[in-house]
Amino acid sequence: MKYLVVVGNDVDRRAGKYLADYLRCPIIDAKLPFDYSVIERPIGVGGTPTTNGKVGWSGYIKTVIEGSNRYTTAQNVLNFINGGCK
Known part of the structure; x- marks a missing residue:
């Protein structure tokens, strides 16, 4: 799978x-255990959760989009989309 959005x-x-x-991809909660190594480009959205190896922002998630509050996070997501997801 190419993309996975992790909230x-x-x-x-x-x-x-x-x-x-x-991106036409699935979305998953970061609190759920998941093997991100099977995803080509997992993208984190929102506040950074705690990690313990397989739960949260693992080392496989290289792109995290967040802001100081939910409004700036949403705006940063829209900017990311408008920028071609780069």
């Missing part, structure tokens, strides 16, 4: 859904 918290879930819809 760091419930407040930023809507912004994560915008990105997942644009």
Whole structure:
């Protein structure tokens, strides 16, 4: 699978859904254990959760989009989309 949007918290879930819809990919909560090594480009959205190896922002997630609050996170997601997801 090429993309997976990983949401760091419930407040930023809507912004994560915008990105997942644009990329046509699934979305998952960062609190759920998952082997991100099977995803080509996992993208984190929202506040950075704690990590313990397989839960949270693992070393496989290189792109994290967040802001100082849910509004700036949503705006940063829209900027990321408008910038061609780079």
